[in-house]
Amino acid sequence: MKKYKILLAISLIAIGLMSALVASINEKKEEQKQINSVPQMDNRWETKSEEFRTHYPRQFDSWRKTKNSDEIHDMLKEYPELVVLWAGYGFAKDYNAPRGHFYAIEDNRNTLRTGGPVDEKTGPMPTACWTCKSPDVPRIMAEQGDDEYYSGKWSKYGSDIINPIGCVDCHNPKTMELQVNRKYLDDALKAAGITDLANASQQDMRTMVCAQCHVEYYFAKKTTSAGKKAAVVTLPWANGTSVEAMEKYYDDLEFSDWTHKISKTPMLKAQHPGYEMWKTGAHGKNNVSCADCHMPYTQEGGIKYTDHNIGNPLENMSKTCMNCHRVSEKSLLANIAEKKARKDELHTKAMKQISAAHLEAGKAWELGATKEEMAPALKDIRHAQWRWDYAVASHPAFFHAPEETLRVLGTALEKAGDARIKLAKILAKYGASDYKAPANYSKEDAQKIIGLPFNKLIEEKKQFNDGLLQEWKKEAEKKGIYNPESTKDVEHKTSYN
Numbered sequence: 001m002k003k004y005k006i007l008l009a010i011s012l013i014a015i016g017l018m019s020a021l022v023a024s025i026n027e028k029k030e031e032q033k034q035i036n037s038v039p040q041m042d043n044r045w046e047t048k049s050e051e052f053r054t055h056y057p058r059q060f061d062s063w064r065k066t067k068n069s070d071e072i073h074d075m076l077k078e079y080p081e082l083v084v085l086w087a088g089y090g091f092a093k094d095y096n097a098p099r100g101h102f103y104a105i106e107d108n109r110n111t112l113r114t115g116g117p118v119d120e121k122t123g124p125m126p127t128a129c130w131t132c133k134s135p136d137v138p139r140i141m142a143e144q145g146d147d148e149y150y151s152g153k154w155s156k157y158g159s160d161i162i163n164p165i166g167c168v169d170c171h172n173p174k175t176m177e178l179q180v181n182r183k184y185l186d187d188a189l190k191a192a193g194i195t196d197l198a199n200a201s202q203q204d205m206r207t208m209v210c211a212q213c214h215v216e217y218y219f220a221k222k223t224t225s226a227g228k229k230a231a232v233v234t235l236p237w238a239n240g241t242s243v244e245a246m247e248k249y250y251d252d253l254e255f256s257d258w259t260h261k262i263s264k265t266p267m268l269k270a271q272h273p274g275y276e277m278w279k280t281g282a283h284g285k286n287n288v289s290c291a292d293c294h295m296p297y298t299q300e301g302g303i304k305y306t307d308h309n310i311g312n313p314l315e316n317m318s319k320t321c322m323n324c325h326r327v328s329e330k331s332l333l334a335n336i337a338e339k340k341a342r343k344d345e346l347h348t349k350a351m352k353q354i355s356a357a358h359l360e361a362g363k364a365w366e367l368g369a370t371k372e373e374m375a376p377a378l379k380d381i382r383h384a385q386w387r388w389d390y391a392v393a394s395h396p397a398f399f400h401a402p403e404e405t406l407r408v409l410g411t412a413l414e415k416a417g418d419a420r421i422k423l424a425k426i427l428a429k430y431g432a433s434d435y436k437a438p439a440n441y442s443k444e445d446a447q448k449i450i451g452l453p454f455n456k457l458i459e460e461k462k463q464f465n466d467g468l469l470q471e472w473k474k475e476a477e478k479k480g481i482y483n484p485e486s487t488k489d490v491e492h493k494t495s496y497n
């Protein structure tokens with residue numbers, strides 16, 4: 001009898017375990033079904049990402065982890081030459097390394113570059129500065145049309161563009177398919193003869209959703225049909241996406257982003273040609289997409305989903321690199337460190353050369369050099385800085401495209417050298433052959449050299465933060481497009497206080 005009781009007990013336990021397992025499998029299947037199914041959002045343009053949480057908790061929770069990448073890294077402090085390179089332009093005021101997507105709006109409002117507007121008509125920047133920061137941008141473009149979106153000041157949309165990069169930036173909320181909602185990318189891909197989005201494969205789309213923002217662009221000036229002045233985000237790809245092709249595009253248009261305050265050079269600012277650089281590297285050439293490394297598939301129990309915590313893939317190598325590479329993590333990391341060191345060497349050399357060229361040109365102007373004398377040297381400076389910027393502004397291009405990064409930096413150094421030879425001759429002509437441009441200065445020194453009223457900028461920003469910004473938040477809440485809870489515990493971090 002005893003034997004039977006034991007057997008019975010064992011069977012009961014086994015049955016219990018089996019049912020628990022089946023229940024758990026069913027539950028996971030339910031969840032997997034939910035992930036694969038498409039809930040109907042009432043609102044075609046739901047830009048509050050937290051509204052997607054009930055349907056897609058894993059994607060939402062991992063997306064929200066981009067909040068953990070919150071360190072401010074002041075690039076002007078690390079490389080004070082940047083202040084001289086960007087004299088007369090917003091970037092000399094404030095420039096930090098990127099943080100998590102969660103901070104896109106926060107950082108756009110905090111940077112000294114966007115200034116301290118006091119109403120919807122003031123401030124230094126156009127509306128276009130919001131373009132790669134928020135899902136509210138494609139919403140406004142759809143509701144008001146591109147022409148209206150691109151006209152007016154940045155401050156015009158303070159209470160409309162309020163949620164950081166989120167679901168609707170990359171997905172069609174009705175179908176949850178990947179979707180690019182910014183038309184300028186499609187226009188540019190067609191102009192460059194690369195593809196058009198309607199024919200892009202799923203694998204291509206895993207890169208294209210990022211290329212909406214991680215690309216080179218400029219603001220093309222335009223008068224709209226309603227007679228308004230507009231600054232339209234345009235990708236300069238009509239001749240191709242290489243550094244020389246875009247340089248020619250800008251030269252042919254005689255376009256400049258600004259005139260350099262010291263050297264008076266008509267300058268170009270490279271934004272972040274991340275997609276263009278990636279295309280030239282080993283991964284891009286094999287169509288290893290941005291998402292393959294930055295958004296790996298993740299298995300949790302029986303559930304497979306895409307990790308939406310977009311950050312540094314090296315923090316997650318087993319799920320990214322190791323899917324494809326057979327060598328050890330350690331040897332890959334050593335390889336990457338070497339690539340970075342090689343880039344840093346040329347990067348710093350180029351930066352110092354270009355900074356010296358600007359200051360030498362400034363001295364030549366001071367001594368009475370003429371426009372005609374200066375023009376050839378200024379052209380070299382323009383091209384040198386554009387190339388240097390192109391190579392380093394899409395930050396880890398040293399990894400995405402190591403050879404191209406070094407090639408482009410090599411040509412930047414060459415152009416800077418050409419400029420300095422020409423300037424040395426001019427300086428000699430005006431009796432200043434012994435002029436030595438300041439070097440090894442700090443961020444504060446550099447801001448003095450270029451005459452930047454740093455403290456005034458901070459004061460204006462503080463008034464904006466306490467005043468207009470608070471009104472924007474209240475209005476956005478009233479419009480039903482902003483949930484203050486979503487940013488409740490965000491720490492206020494900037495480079496300047």
Ligand code: HEC
Nearest residue numbers: 069098099100103104107132133169209210213290294311
């Ligand atoms: C709507 C525009 C937009 C889209 C779409 C976008 N990004 Fe970004 N990305 C940004 C901006 C803006 C920042 C800088 C945010 C900040 O510093 O506040 C950024 C930052 C980053 C960072 C740095 C994160 C960190 O923690 O340092 C990485 C990595 C990144 N993006 C990769 C991607 C990838 C991969 C995709 C596509 C899957 C993508 N991004 C899509 C605009 C975008």
Ligand code: HEC
Nearest residue numbers: 049052056059060063165166167169170206209291305306
């Ligand atoms: C920067 C672009 C980007 C953003 C922002 C983004 N996604 Fe995704 N999402 C992707 C990519 C890329 C994939 C992979 C698609 C593929 O390869 O089929 C994906 C896949 C998905 C899937 C399909 C299932 C899976 O896990 O693969 C769901 C559901 C999803 N995302 C929901 C969301 C939600 C909810 C948000 C907002 C909290 C969001 N996504 C924000 C790019 C993005």
Ligand code: HEC
Nearest residue numbers: 210214274275278283288289290293312313314395396399
């Ligand atoms: C083969 C893997 C891989 C692919 C593909 C890839 N990346 Fe990266 N990405 C990395 C690694 C690794 C880093 C971090 C490098 C470092 O800083 O050490 C990185 C860093 C970044 C950063 C962070 C910059 C910073 O300073 O915080 C951005 C932005 C970025 N990638 C965007 C993209 C975009 C956009 C694409 C597609 C066009 C892409 N990546 C494709 C591996 C990849």
Ligand code: HEC
Nearest residue numbers: 281282283286288292293313314320321323324332335402
């Ligand atoms: C989806 C597959 C895939 C993933 C994921 C991937 N790689 Fe690669 N990797 C490739 C392919 C394909 C090549 C090109 C190989 C060739 O040309 O022989 C390559 C080449 C490389 C090279 C040599 C080329 C160069 O640029 O120096 C390095 C280094 C490298 N990968 C590092 C990484 C690291 C680090 C990661 C993770 C952040 C990673 N890869 C993720 C597929 C991948």
